[in-house]
Amino acid sequence: MTSSLEAPAKEPLSSSKATIVLEGVARRYPARRRRDEPVAALEGVDLEVREREVLALVGPSGCGKSTLLEVVAGLQDADEGVVSALGAADAQGRRRVCAYMPQRDLLLPWRDALGNAALALECRGVPRAQACRRAAPLFERFGLARFERARPAELSGGMRQRVAFLRTLLAGRPVLLLDEPFAALDAITRAEMQEWLAGALADEPRTAVIVTHDVREALILADRVAVLSARPGRVVAELDVPEARPRRRREVAADPVFAALEQRAMEALGC
Ligand SMILES: Nc1ncnc2c1ncn2[C@@H]1O[C@H](COP(=O)(O)OP(=O)(O)OP(=O)(O)O)[C@@H](O)[C@H]1O
Numbered sequence: 410m411t412s413s414l415e416a417p418a419k420e421p422l423s424s425s426k427a428t429i430v431l432e433g434v435a436r437r438y439p440a441r442r443r444r445d446e447p448v449a450a451l452e453g454v455d456l457e458v459r460e461r462e463v464l465a466l467v468g469p470s471g472c473g474k475s476t477l478l479e480v481v482a483g484l485q486d487a488d489e490g491v492v493s494a495l496g497a498a499d500a501q502g503r504r505r506v507c508a509y510m511p512q513r514d515l516l517l518p519w520r521d522a523l524g525n526a527a528l529a530l531e532c533r534g535v536p537r538a539q540a541c542r543r544a545a546p547l548f549e550r551f552g553l554a555r556f557e558r559a560r561p562a563e564l565s566g567g568m569r570q571r572v573a574f575l576r577t578l579l580a581g582r583p584v585l586l587l588d589e590p591f592a593a594l595d596a597i598t599r600a601e602m603q604e605w606l607a608g609a610l611a612d613e614p615r616t617a618v619i620v621t622h623d624v625r626e627a628l629i630l631a632d633r634v635a636v637l638s639a640r641p642g643r644v645v646a647e648l649d650v651p652e653a654r655p656r657r658r659r660e661v662a663a664d665p666v667f668a669a670l671e672q673r674a675m676e677a678l679g680c
């Protein structure tokens with residue numbers, strides 16, 4: 410078991426090198442019926458994410474955030490433009506370097522928490538018993554000690570999210586794509602989980618794209634915030650977040666620098 414959550418070998422990339430590149434990306438879903446128009450989810454998206462940078466993606470509901478993440482993850486192909494992740498421009502290559510956490514936790518209800526976390530290793534060809542042995546020591550660090558044998562229905566929402574995140578990390582990919590990781594949680598658990606994730610990303614630095622509706626959450630977690638327009642989504646603003654990570658929610662709430670950034674993000678969102 411590696412203590413660094415199965416972290417892949419450190420790539421010899423300079424800190425300025427882009428890990429994820431999107432240039433002129435468009436994605437249109439075909440119409441369901443002949444008389445309907447296709448749905449243009451993304452149009453002319455240009456975006457770069459640097460190595461070990463955490464980028465938050467905010468935008469109105471239905472503007473194509475999940476679509477963008479699925480395109481980067483190699484689960485969909487763009488209809489136009491170039492998408493690459495760690496130099497892999499084809500969908501199969503992108504799937505090899507990206508770990509994707511979908512909008513819902515999607516834990517398998519018949520597997521216990523340990524079995525769900527270990528699934529990522531099993532998908533990499535590790536036999537189940539060995540995968541469980543390797544995943545088990547991480548439960549303590551993720552605040553899940555003594556819940557290894559609990560099924561998802563026996564866990565709280567925050568715990569399920571932590572299992573899903575642990576599984577995503579255990580996939581051992583250098584790029585993390587998290588789609589609204591806390592959307593289903595109540596406000597208190599959500600605030601706790603935001604700080605927890607900020608700490609986890611500081612301890613285990615990865616290139617990450619985090620989709621959220623919540624500008625404050627973006628400012629707690631990210632080095633940079635990209636704002637998407639309403640559908641078809643395109644990047645209308647990119648805001649650098651100046652302070653070092655990890656950040657505490659309370660500090661972000663009290664600091665006028667963050668208040669000004671929040672204001673700019675809200676203006677870009679048209680709020
Ligand atoms: N598989 C699909 N087939 C057809 N249309 C789709 C599909 N997935 C998404 N869409 C459409 O593409 C648009 C963008 O959807 P997407 O899920 O990417 O938005 P989103 O920004 O993630 O929204 P939300 O914030 O509500 O999660 C929507 O109009 C949606 O109906």
Ligand SMILES: [Mg+2]
Pocket residue numbers: 474475476512588
């Ligand atoms: Mg979505």
